[in-house]
Amino acid sequence: MPLLEVTGLRKSYGGHVAVDGVDFHIGEAETYGLLGPNGAGKTTAISMIVGILDRDAGEVVVDGQPLDVTSVKAKALIGYVPQELALYRDLTARENLRFFARLYGLGGRGLKARIEEILGIIGLTDRADEKVEQYSGGMARRLNIGIGLMNRPKLLILDEPTVGVDPQSRNSILESVQRLAGEGMAVLYTTHYMEEAERLCDRVGIIDQGRLRAEGTRRELVGLVGETDRVTMRAEGDLARAVEDLEKLPDVRRAESGDSQIELLVPDARTHLPRILETVAAAGAAVRTVEVREPDLETVFLHLTGKALRD
Numbered sequence: 001m002p003l004l005e006v007t008g009l010r011k012s013y014g015g016h017v018a019v020d021g022v023d024f025h026i027g028e029a030e031t032y033g034l035l036g037p038n039g040a041g042k043t044t045a046i047s048m049i050v051g052i053l054d055r056d057a058g059e060v061v062v063d064g065q066p067l068d069v070t071s072v073k074a075k076a077l078i079g080y081v082p083q084e085l086a087l088y089r090d091l092t093a094r095e096n097l098r099f100f101a102r103l104y105g106l107g108g109r110g111l112k113a114r115i116e117e118i119l120g121i122i123g124l125t126d127r128a129d130e131k132v133e134q135y136s137g138g139m140a141r142r143l144n145i146g147i148g149l150m151n152r153p154k155l156l157i158l159d160e161p162t163v164g165v166d167p168q169s170r171n172s173i174l175e176s177v178q179r180l181a182g183e184g185m186a187v188l189y190t191t192h193y194m195e196e197a198e199r200l201c202d203r204v205g206i207i208d209q210g211r212l213r214a215e216g217t218r219r220e221l222v223g224l225v226g227e228t229d230r231v232t233m234r235a236e237g238d239l240a241r242a243v244e245d246l247e248k249l250p251d252v253r254r255a256e257s258g259d260s261q262i263e264l265l266v267p268d269a270r271t272h273l274p275r276i277l278e279t280v281a282a283a284g285a286a287v288r289t290v291e292v293r294e295p296d297l298e299t300v301f302l303h304l305t306g307k308a309l310r311d
């Protein structure tokens with residue numbers, strides 16, 4: 001049974017359809033990314049999943065428990081980190097964590113230890129007694145994540161947590177998410193940064209104009225659009241003959257030579273590389289360097305929607 005199951009999720013604002021029939025599921029300990037540009041419907045979808053926005057249609061089930069705006073049991077399994085900061089700026093990090101813990105009904109002897117543990121996870125132990133108003137944007141974001149972790153969720157949902165943060169905090173946020181996922185927490189992560197989806201997510205759903213256009217592992221998505229790897233070899237010798245022979249190899253789509261280099265398109269270059277190098281050598285050319293560029297999720301997005309992820 002998946003940990004999160006979302007079916008037929010739909011929401012319109014006036015006549016505008018923001019989320020148009022979205023289905024996906026997340027397994028235990030899986031990190032799933034919703035990748036799409038601004039306005040794709042990510043925040044609207046997430047808000048319905050966590051039960052802070054009424055849906056027009058669809059179902060959300062968390063660990064077998066149906067979730068709607070009023071359900072308590074299912075919500076208790078989720079840690080939600082909204083895009084907008086939800087913090088008290090005139091309280092310290094430690095005070096914010098304590099305040100939100102009480103709000104969630106957490107207390108007792110374990111609370112103090114839990115707060116210290118969370119400060120460690122988000123890397124704010126040393127600054128825990130400073131007011132949030134003195135924090136950088138990235139530190140405040142990290143505290144926002146800490147609050148989402150208070151109730152030891154089985155599923156952590158983060159809505160574009162790195163937008164507008166400095167590179168150092170961004171890296172620290174990504175590392176924390178990776179660590180939590182490594183410890184067995186399931187994660188739903190929305191982003192418009194391809195690199196983040198590629199780095200963090202086991203599977204990615206590509207969302208545009210309220211619809212999931214495709215979903216799968218990075219490899220599956222890349223395979224879906226029939227993209228090939230591009231191999232560039234700097235070489236000397238009889239390049240024309242090498243190209244002629246390379247084109248005879250079964251999987252090579254295109255090969256051409258230019259100024260001391262050969263370029264070719266081939267699916268899954270890593271498996272074919274030994275044959276390619278042998279062929280070039282046999283044709284009397286010497287390879288100096290080889291570079292393999294794999295298609296990325298940006299290529300896939302472009303293929304599926306006809307536009308770039310970021311404008």
Ligand SMILES: Nc1ncnc2c1ncn2[C@@H]1O[C@H](COP(=O)(O)OP(=O)(O)OP(=O)(O)O)[C@@H](O)[C@H]1O
Binds near residue numbers: 037
């Ligand atoms: N409260 C609202 N009233 C009217 N339209 C809305 C409202 N919230 C979102 N929309 C519209 O719904 C669409 C989806 O917005 P949403 O915020 O879910 O996208 P997103 O993928 O999260 O993008 P962003 O990264 O910009 O938040 C957009 O066209 C947006 O303008």
